[in-house]
Amino acid sequence: MDKQIKEICRLCLDPSEKSSCSSIKDLAMRSKLKTVFKFELPEEESFPCEICHECSSKVDEFHSFHETVRLNQDQLKAEPADLNALQYVEIKQEPSPCAAKQDDESPASQNDIKDELSDSEEEDARKPLRRKRKQRASAAKTVTKMKQARRNDPDKDKNEKVAEENKKIQEFLNISCKFCSEKFDSFDRLQKHTRKSHNSRGSLTCCNRVFYKKCRIIEHIDSHLNPNQFLCGLCNKSYCSQNSLDLHNLRKHCINEEKPFKCEKCGQGFPKEWLLKVHYTTHIPAECTICHKVLASASTLKTHMVTIHTGNSKHICDTCGQEFRTKLGLERHIKQHMGIDPIERVQCHICSKWVKGKSCLKIHIKTVHSEENQSVTCDVCHQIYPNMRALGCHKRGVHAEEKFECEICGKKFKRSIYLKEHRASHTGQSLYSCDVCGMMTNSNANLYSHKKSKHPEEWLEARKKAMANAYG
Known part of the structure; x- marks a missing residue:
């Protein structure tokens, strides 16, 4: 090995005239280096192995601090609840070989250094240790007070929460x-x-x-x-x-x-x-007890009973009296009264007509553009309709059974809304009111005729708005 490289400190690589006091080959020094550094210092022939006095002192200092902290944490793990029992542990730094060598070579100089330290300097050196001890004592007192408060009133927080x-x-x-x-x-x-x-x-x-x-x-x-x-x-x-x-x-x-x-x-x-x-x-079929039609599930059967056999739609708009099978349908309808469009409009790819929602588009394509659509004839009045959907609407409106009977006069109606409006004539209740003049009526048809004849401008504006919402 080159003499110049041999004289360089392995840690700081300082070629100054610092006298080396230890080597990385020393077992005690290698143990300290493993504690202080996470990386290894390999013993290579081409690398310097001596450590200068200043670097050796720093390694000793870091190793001492590391061991102090480790022992203090071991105390916390062993006695986590009793802070009063904790004791300050300090690992005294062992003198390095170079320090011992200096003590042997010049004991007089060490005594001179000690003599130069004044009482005030010694006091300053003790202040950090005293400050740490005071902090530990203060923390221990705080924890003790909290424990004592809990012992005196363990349910205080709980009682306050319950009272609130x-x-x-x-x-x-x-x-x-x-x-x-x-x-x-x-x-x-x-x-x-x-x-x-x-x-x-x-x-x-x-x-x-x-x-x-x-x-x-x-x-x-x-x-x-x-x-x-x-x-x-x-x-x-x-x-x-x-x-x-x-x-x-x-x-x-x-x-x-x-x-x-x-x-x-x-x-x-x-x-x-x-x-x-x-x-x-929803995958269990259910049979209708009236018409014996087999439905896909119990929920489908419930909808079938409401729409086909009972017609008892409980969701009625308070503004216009229109009935809906579901609460969701009524909520969408109310949003239309408020000027809010709840359903995104979509356009038919065949005729470019705008309709509300994908479900309406599906019905539109099935009823208007389907090749399966063939004209059908009503078996009651023999009127011809373009498809089965149109025929169904015709039968429900014209040939439906009058099964809604007034409990006051016995008159029957085809739809529940007609019965509701008729019953209002007995009770004197007004179901609808004009939003322009405030005229009260119990018939939706009368309200429509009133607005068309008495308020034609407002009626025309509302009709244009409804058309715009329906067709974009």
Whole structure:
């Protein structure tokens, strides 16, 4: 090895006149180097192996600090709850060989250095250690006070939360027994009373919903205070609880591949097992007890009974009296009254006509452009219609059975809306009102004729708007 390279310090590569005091070949030094450095220092013949005095002192200092921290952490793991029992551990740095050599060579110089240290300098050297001890003592006192406070009043936080919840419930609901009308100042006492006196489960009712758990009551009250608390950020639909919102996101905004429960018949995925079990019922055929027609499922049978045999549509628009089979259809209709188009319009690729939604487009193509469409004749009045759909509309409007009977005078009607308007003539109730002059009537047809004759400009404007919404 070149003499010039041999004299270089292995760590700092400083070729200055620093006297080397250790070597990386020394076992004790190699152990310290492995602790301080994550990388290895290989013993190569072409590399220097000596370590200067300054680098050796730094390695000793870092190794001492590393061992101190390690022992302190071992104490925390052994006694994590008792901070008072912890003791400050300090690893004293062992003198390096070069330091011992310097002590042997010049003991007088070491004594001179000690003599030069003043009392103030010694005091300054002790300050950091005292500061650490004070911090540990302060932390231990704080933890002790917190433990003592919990021992004195372990249920303080819980009691405060319960009192706050009871106050919120009292502000919005009447906490009284549904059996004996006795009032209570908390939901917990109501539950105890109903369980003991009536052998029943205590509950509160709001918005036609019955709640048996306090957490659900609080959640429902919060939905009144902040209606958008459980709002879907993708479709802006609001829900009454976090669980309902989470389930909505899993069902509507999660791709089918990410849903773990798959239907063996149709391959549709579901986020919950119980949803899959409910879905299986849609694959069980059901037979109509009146006309003996076999429907695809129980839900399809229910729709069939409402539309074909009972005609009892419970969803009626308060503005125009139009009936709908489903609540969703009524909500879409109400949005149209408000000037909001709830369904995206699509264009027919054959005749370029705009219709509302894909379902209407499918019906349009089937009834207008299908090659299977052939003229059909009504078996009652022998009138000819272009397809079966048109014939069905004709029969339901003209040849339907008058099965809706007025309980007051016995008169029968083909549709429930006609019975509702007729019944209003007995009760004197006004079902409709003109949005221009406020004229009241119980007939939708009369309201239409009134607006057309008395307010032709407004009627024409509303008709143009309806046509624009329908055909784009």
